[in-house]
Amino acid sequence: xNLVRMLAVGTWLHVKQLSRSPFEIATSIxxxxxxxxxxxxxxxxxxxxxxLLGAAVGAGLMGVWxxxxxxxxxxxxxxxxxxxxxxxxxxxxxxxxxxxxxxFATAVTGAYSIMATLLWGRLLYGIRLTFADPVGFxxxxxxxxxxxxxxxxxxxxxxxxxxxxxxxxxxxxYPIWLLSGMLIPITALPGWTGPIAAVxxxxxxxxxxxxxxxxxxxxxxxxxxxxxxxxxxxxxALALSYVERRARVAATLALS
Amino acid sequence: MVLGGPYAQPVRGRxxxxxxxxxxxxxxxxxxxxxxxxxTGWLRPRRTQVEAVRGVDLTVRRGELFGLLGPNGAGKTTxxxxxNTLLVPTAGTARVCGFDVVGDTMQVRRRIGYVFxxxxxxxxxxxxxxxxxxxxxxxxxxxxDQRRRIGELLxxxxxxxxxxxxxxxYSRGMRQRLHIARGLLHSPELLFLDEPSIGVxxxxxxxxxxTVANLAATGTTVLLTxxxxxxxxxxxxxxxxxxxxxxxxxxxxxxxxxYAEGRRVVEVEAYGVDxxxxxxxxxxxGVRDCAVEERGAGQxxxxxxxxxxxxxxxxxxxxxxxxxxRVSTREPTLEDAYVAIVSESSAPSSTVDLPETVGVAP
Numbered sequence: 332x333n334l335v336r337m338l339a340v341g342t343w344l345h346v347k348q349l350s351r352s353p354f355e356i357a358t359s360i361x362x363x364x365x366x367x368x369x370x371x372x373x374x375x376x377x378x379x380x381x382x383l384l385g386a387a388v389g390a391g392l393m394g395v396w397x398x399x400x401x402x403x404x405x406x407x408x409x410x411x412x413x414x415x416x417x418x419x420x421x422x423x424x425x426x427x428x429x430x431x432x433x434x435f436a437t438a439v440t441g442a443y444s445i446m447a448t449l450l451w452g453r454l455l456y457g458i459r460l461t462f463a464d465p466v467g468f469x470x471x472x473x474x475x476x477x478x479x480x481x482x483x484x485x486x487x488x489x490x491x492x493x494x495x496x497x498x499x500x501x502x503x504x505y506p507i508w509l510l511s512g513m514l515i516p517i518t519a520l521p522g523w524t525g526p527i528a529a530v531x532x533x534x535x536x537x538x539x540x541x542x543x544x545x546x547x548x549x550x551x552x553x554x555x556x557x558x559x560x561x562x563x564x565x566x567x568a569l570a571l572s573y574v575e576r577r578a579r580v581a582a583t584l585a586l587s
Numbered sequence: 588m589v590l591g592g593p594y595a596q597p598v599r600g601r602x603x604x605x606x607x608x609x610x611x612x613x614x615x616x617x618x619x620x621x622x623x624x625x626x627t628g629w630l631r632p633r634r635t636q637v638e639a640v641r642g643v644d645l646t647v648r649r650g651e652l653f654g655l656l657g658p659n660g661a662g663k664t665t666x667x668x669x670x671n672t673l674l675v676p677t678a679g680t681a682r683v684c685g686f687d688v689v690g691d692t693m694q695v696r697r698r699i700g701y702v703f704x705x706x707x708x709x710x711x712x713x714x715x716x717x718x719x720x721x722x723x724x725x726x727x728x729x730x731x732d733q734r735r736r737i738g739e740l741l742x743x744x745x746x747x748x749x750x751x752x753x754x755x756x757y758s759r760g761m762r763q764r765l766h767i768a769r770g771l772l773h774s775p776e777l778l779f780l781d782e783p784s785i786g787v788x789x790x791x792x793x794x795x796x797x798t799v800a801n802l803a804a805t806g807t808t809v810l811l812t813x814x815x816x817x818x819x820x821x822x823x824x825x826x827x828x829x830x831x832x833x834x835x836x837x838x839x840x841x842x843x844x845x846y847a848e849g850r851r852v853v854e855v856e857a858y859g860v861d862x863x864x865x866x867x868x869x870x871x872x873g874v875r876d877c878a879v880e881e882r883g884a885g886q887x888x889x890x891x892x893x894x895x896x897x898x899x900x901x902x903x904x905x906x907x908x909x910x911x912x913r914v915s916t917r918e919p920t921l922e923d924a925y926v927a928i929v930s931e932s933s934a935p936s937s938t939v940d941l942p943e944t945v946g947v948a949p
Contacts, residue, residue, distance in 0.1 A: 337724040344713060344721045351712040351753075414707025417673055418769070422725040423696040429725065580675045582623055 334428070341432025342439065342480075349402070349440045356443075358401075363394030363444035364451050370514060371456050381545035384460065387452035388544045389513045392537050394444020395479055396507055402437025403483025404490045404500045406430055407574075417584050426575040427484060427568035434483030438476045445472060467549035468540065474553050475536035478560035482532045484567035488574050511537045532559040613777045613808040614647035614670060618679035621665050639665040641832035642679065647810060649776070652803040654823030655812040658929055662832040663812040664703075667779050670810070671701050684776050697727075700770035700778040704785035706762060711755040715746055715765050718754060719772060726773040740768040744798055760791025767798060777808040784818060796822060816922040830929045846927050847891070847919030850875060853899050855888040856912030867905045873898050876930045885912065891923060 349355045370386035377383075402409075407430070410416035419429045452458035462468045490499065508514055510524055511533035517525070528534045535556035543549045578584045621640040627633050640662040647653045657663050668674040670681055672692045680687065686694040710718055716737065723733045741747045744764035754762065763783055770778055780799065784792040792815075799822055803809050813819055819826050820840045827837040836843060860879045868877045868888075873896030879888045888906075892898040899916065919927075 333727070333730075336730065340724045341721060344710070344717050347717065348710050348712045413710075414705070415710065417703075418701065418708055418722070419725070421671065421673065421696055421699075421701055422722070423693050423727060424725060576675075579673060582674055584673055 337424075337428070338432055338435070342435040345433045345436030346439050349436055355402075355440060359394060359398055359440050359443040360447045362397070363390050363448050366390040366393050367448035367451050368455075371452065371458075373514075375456075381463070383452065383456065383458045384462075385541055385545045386514070387448045387458055388445065388540055389537070391442075391445030391448040392475070392511075392513045392533075392540060393508050394448070395438060395441035395476060396511070396513065396533055397504055398437050398441030398444070399434070399479045399483045400486065400500055400504055400507070402440070403434040403480075404486040406433050406437070406483070406487040407490075411584070420575060420584060425568065426571040427488075427564075430487055430571060431480070431484055431564075434487055435477070435480035437483055438480035441479070442472065442476050462544050463546035464543045464549055467543035471536075471539045471543045471549055471553055474557060475540050478532045478536050478556050481560040481564040481567070485563040485570065486567075488567045488570035507531065507533055510534065512541075513537045530559065532556050532563060535559060611649045612646055612682075612685075613649045613651070614645060614653075614681070614683055614810065616643055616645040616666075616670065616679065616681040619643040619645070619666065619669055619676050619681055620678040621662075621669055621674060622677045639832055640669070640676075643829070643832075643834055645827065645834065647808060649808055650803070650806050651825065652799070652809045652811065652823050654819040654826040655810060655829060656814075656816070656819055656826055656925060657812075657829035658814075661829045661929075663829055664781055666829065667701075667781050667810065667812060671699055671779050672696060673701075697773070698776045700773070700775035702766045702770040702778065702780050702783055704763065704782035704787075706759060706786075709754045709762060709765060709769075712753060714751050714753055715741070715757070715768075716750040718765065719750075719769060722769050723772050728773055736772060736774075737768075740771055743771075743801070744768045745794060758791070760787045760794070763787055763791070763795060764798065767795070771802070771807075775807065777810065778802065780809060780811045782812055782814065784813065784815060792818070816920070816925055820921045828925060828928045836928045840921055843928070844919070844921050844924050846924040849894050850891045850919050850923065850927070851894050852917050852919050852923055853890045853892065853902060853914070854917065855890070855902065855906065855914050857886050857888050857906060858884070858910045858912075860886050860888050860906065860909065864905055864909075868902055871898055871901045871905070872896070874902075876927060878926060878930075889923075889926075891919070891927060 367387050367390035370390045371383055374382045374386040407416065410419060410433075420426060422429055449460060453460055509520065510517075510528045511531055512528065513533070517528050517534070520528075535552050538547075539549050539552035539556055541547070542552055619640055620638070620642055622636050622638050624634065624636045627635075643662070643666055645666075655663050655666065665674065669676045670683055670688060672688050672695050675689055682688070683695045684698040686698070688695055710721070713721075719737045719740070720733065723737065728736055737750075738747075741750050744767050746761060746764055746768065749757075749761065754765065757765065767780075767783065783799070784795050787795060796818060799809060799811065803822070811819070811823060823840065825837065825839055826843055827834045828843070829835065836846060865877055865879060868874055868890060873892045875891045875893065877888065877890040879886050888902075890898060890902055899914065903911070903914070
């Protein structure tokens, strides 16, 4: 119970900290609106009635992914710059438990994107927000956000091991959008991308949310998404413990 | 107000850790060394290494307020970071509250608090209350005790009434006091204060000193590093002077002052003193050391000499041609003793001349 409360309080306070940054707000809301606009123009010719709703949801998921990728991927570096990394890691907790609230928070602030793109689509393009499985949608979005938060821990721990993680971060944004089927169906991609997409929690989370919005079986997709994310959580926790030990040996926890 | 350690876990019996606790030692370090290794360049990598701490032996008793003094780059922060588990020592051993800093990191972390100087290390866009609440959760302060504990600490550091303001609007002194409150949330047995008064105005620094003195009075062991001699003199029961990675002298402030015995100090207010002047003054017979400090638009030159020798005329002769202000002679202070220790230890192949009663670490 104490652990759950610590994670919840930590996530909430990090969400507050991130939500008070004009830069974070702009990237979480404005950029997905541009992406939603592009998506609507791409899909408006589709004969399928739910195509526009799918496009708006997809654009929102792209925003969640961007937030997790840049926020969680740079979590260690950000805390190092803010001078909070040392005091966080001095807490008598496993390193993963200290960083996890922050990666959850990046996913939660990314969820602003979904709300923004749905509202944008409704107000500007008159998209009807009629979800095929409303209950499924209400469950799928938070589960997808939670899963991406866990995936974020793996990003946080592995990116810090790489000197040129920033370049890698940029390079991963668009391919994951495509591979996960956030914008266009995976079936439209070459066959060799299938195995890669299958191990990404973003693929299953995205499919679950789209299924809830436009039709399909939500729950198995969500279960797979959650299972892959839990594996990422374990791998991330192990990697982070290794990173923390290595940083204490190499003296890289602080800037000075 | 209780500042003891109600949240500390029961002590496990572990080898020499138990002996340290029984001996009443909060810190026991032996032969502590730390080497920083750097690599630059990819095609032709160049490796450098710096030995920041070169074999520190140190013991701090429980309840003691212990000072670690030294110039920039002397190894103060590195020593503290090895003791608080943020750095793994290259060699040597250290036990904090009876636990090994490498093998028992969680046990050590439950018992210590760490406060460092400067603006960073807080969540600026959150309020002080949010910051304290988050760290209370992280440090395992039971939920039922958090409100009371945070209230006590806000009172202790004088931030009651300002706790709902965002930290980004705080002055440096207020941030520093919030740092201290955060470091005390889990009622640590031992508090590391790494230059807490750096950049704090004189009034803020005085309040900080009062807070630190209160902590020690209630039984918290404090290891304080500082540049400010007056701060160390006022607060610390014992002081270790560290220079070039080694502890050069260790004793009470009164004992350390004896390093400057047999000296007199000439102070000259001047404008335009340069390295050439300093070198010429150092060559004068009877001069033990000299240093110049910028103060506003001018400088204050401090010359330490043997008591039996009046060097003032020769010093003024070296400075002829410069615009001079007040010239005075005075008895040496703790600061002069500190300068004597540091400058003698940094002299090539020098050995520090130690008074017999002063304890010395290698």
